Amino acid sequence: MTVAQPDVTVVIGAYEAMPYLVECLASVEAQTLDPARIEVIAVDDGSRDGTGDCLEEFAARAPMDVTVIRQANSGGPSGPRNVGLSKATGRYVFFLDADDRLGAEALERMVAMADKNGTDVVLGRVEGVNRTPPRSMWGETLDRTDVYSSNIKFTLSAQKLFRREFLERHGMRFDESLWTGEDALFTMEAYLRADGVSVVADYTCYYLVGRSDGKHVTKSGSYTLRFDSARALMGLLERLVPPGPKRDVLMVRPFLVTVLPQFGPVFLRNDEEIRRTKLELAKPLMDAYWNEGVAQRLLVHERLRLELVARGRADLLVDVLEFIQAKSKPAPVLKKRGTQLYLAYPHYGSPEAGVPDRIYLAEPREAKAYPGWRKNPTETFLRGFVRKVRRKASRVRRTARPGGGAAAA
Structure with a gap:
């Protein structure tokens, strides 16, 4: 049978x-x-x-x-x-x-x-x-x-x-x-x-x-294993997704979930040798995959920390982490009639630090929480226009399919 x-x-x-x-x-x-x-x-x-x-x-x-x-x-x-x-x-x-x-x-x-x-x-x-x-x-x-x-x-x-x-x-x-x-x-x-x-x-x-005894099937291992994991995932995305916005959207995940935690509060507790090793392990990943398309999809403090990692500036990173750990709030700086909001984390506007102002520029999803910020009307119009064009194109494609309505008739 x-x-x-x-x-x-x-x-x-x-x-x-x-x-x-x-x-x-x-x-x-x-x-x-x-x-x-x-x-x-x-x-x-x-x-x-x-x-x-x-x-x-x-x-x-x-x-x-x-x-x-x-x-x-x-x-x-x-x-x-x-x-x-x-x-x-x-x-x-x-x-x-x-x-x-x-x-x-x-x-x-x-x-x-x-x-x-x-x-x-x-x-x-x-x-x-x-x-x-x-x-x-x-x-x-x-x-x-x-x-x-x-x-x-x-x-x-x-x-x-x-x-x-x-x-x-x-x-x-x-x-x-x-x-x-x-x-x-x-x-x-x-x-x-x-x-x-x-x-x-x-x-x-x-x-x-969550187990109380800490015995999971995966052994947690050292921080170096996290970089192995990030390297493997980023390499997969490089192989399977062409450069551009789609790859950038997916690269956010390993940067945010795997790399960034190594440069959070734990970094302040690390000794100088571990700090140096972390920056060395991160460098090839930052050189290969860190770009504006990924950066603009992050919150300012996330973007700033990763930018300092990319520049190998552990000294500036420590200042930022101590600022965050103290629960300090960055001063909002409005420019261009309130359509641009910069968050003044440590070293904002400092010629000596050399970090570009754009790293401190809040994207709309973060900026909207601050009084005084307003959407750029030109940008809003263009985005609305693009959405309308896409919707119209989508309707045309649907009606052009067999059995899709007037075009099929």
Whole structure:
């Protein structure tokens, strides 16, 4: 008798996951999707706390097909995920961390969303349990979107539903040379190659659990690993996205999420050797990828700090960080009849520092919070005109399609 292909393979990479694994597995068992349509591949990555035995017990009682693989510790989540992916037979694959858990309807809703829209990746709403989850991408459920026109670039964890045929077609696997950020590389590549991405925002599909013991499947490692992660992600964007506004939009993510935190309050606590090493590691990234298109998409204090990193000016950066840490507020400086607002963080207007005034210029989203600032009427008119032209062109394209209205008639 031919066994029907499961709808989804849940890949669980587990390392020292007790007791969190118990609730994780219970959430899989509680899925509203028919158990016959679920396959579980669980990989114990060399645990010594009973994780492997717990997985074996689950496999013996679970109503769905469960395969348990026990292997020597690989040092990170990439190895177990790749092993699980290589054994998967489902139409879709979902990567579930052993200390997290699923909402009861998660798999049913995500599979239905992918089937309905023919999309290759589905994101399910995430909530945190003793942990801060990503938030900006859950404003509304989206049948079909992409990485440029939504905020999905700010959630690059692996806990998504992926069409398995799509992953196999592109030969996609997690980079086992990275000790952190491997999921960001994998997920960003999937976003860029996907024929559409869906977002389930009206139901909590995933609970991101903060562990009190600090034992996550990913080892945190040193700050140097963060630069490895940023370098890999920036290199991927360089390979897959031509230079221009689209690449700049995506480059914001590694600069903001991975590079900038290394030059935040922690930099003040670093000794001189670590400060020097951080600037040396950042230099090739700044030389290759830092540009005006990325800079203008950041807040002034973010842009200023990265500009000082690009210039190798640790002395000026320390002044800015101390100013921010003291919760000082930069004085607003209005120019050009109130249409330009500069925020006078340390060294603004200083010939000795040599930082261009444009670095301190607030973009409209930041400037609008300050009394006295007003939009440039010429710029506002031009933007409105461009929007009207684009809407008109879009209507023309729609009516020109077969069955699209008057043009088709």
